Amino acid sequence: MNLADVNIALDHKIVGGSEFQWNCYPDARYLDYETDHAYASVLFCPNTQIVYSATVNSSSDSTVRYRWLNSKYKQAYFDEAKNRNVDPNIAWDNLHWIDIQTQKDFLEKARAIMNDLPFDDRIEIELNLNDDELLRIARLAHEKDITINKFVEHILQVFIDSQKNLSTKDDAHAL
Numbered sequence: 001m002n003l004a005d006v007n008i009a010l011d012h013k014i015v016g017g018s019e020f021q022w023n024c025y026p027d028a029r030y031l032d033y034e035t036d037h038a039y040a041s042v043l044f045c046p047n048t049q050i051v052y053s054a055t056v057n058s059s060s061d062s063t064v065r066y067r068w069l070n071s072k073y074k075q076a077y078f079d080e081a082k083n084r085n086v087d088p089n090i091a092w093d094n095l096h097w098i099d100i101q102t103q104k105d106f107l108e109k110a111r112a113i114m115n116d117l118p119f120d121d122r123i124e125i126e127l128n129l130n131d132d133e134l135l136r137i138a139r140l141a142h143e144k145d146i147t148i149n150k151f152v153e154h155i156l157q158v159f160i161d162s163q164k165n166l167s168t169k170d171d172a173h174a175l
Contacts, residue, residue, distance in 0.1 A: 037116035067097035068106035
């Protein structure tokens with residue numbers, strides 16, 4: 001993602017900016033955006049215009065707090081946060097960021113949130129499937145008489161639920 005993409009999505013509602021003081025990104029600056037409905041920020045390189053991270057949150061609904069992290073720099077950010085004894089997943093007041101996986105998903109959500117428009121709160125993910133895997137999924141979806149997307153959503157939800165169950169069992173064993 002580059003700065004121009006964010007500026008267009010956020011309708012150039014820039015209200016401030018500053019230098020970024022951590023060392024995890026080469027030459028980084030913040031820009032802050034604001035409307036009557038939301039706040040957003042972007043951390044970027046002023047020389048290349050590459051975005052390192054971007055956030056958007058509703059000014060009235062604390063459940064709306066999304067973050068996109070550039071995968072090339074994500075580990076450096078998490079490493080420095082650990083060194084500084086900072087939880088990189090906290091947005092504010094012990095509320096966690098909802099991480100967005102794709103640039104397109106972030107830009108669509110950010111545009112809608114900043115303009116108080118309805119948006120799809122599901123998180124898009126990219127799947128790289130080979131032809132055999134895709135064909136097998138298509139067959140299984142056909143057998144259930146649902147779309148491929150719905151079938152993949154179902155598979156992912158089953159996996160998420162199983163991980164939650166494992167986590168709950170681990171927590172119970174810890175007691």
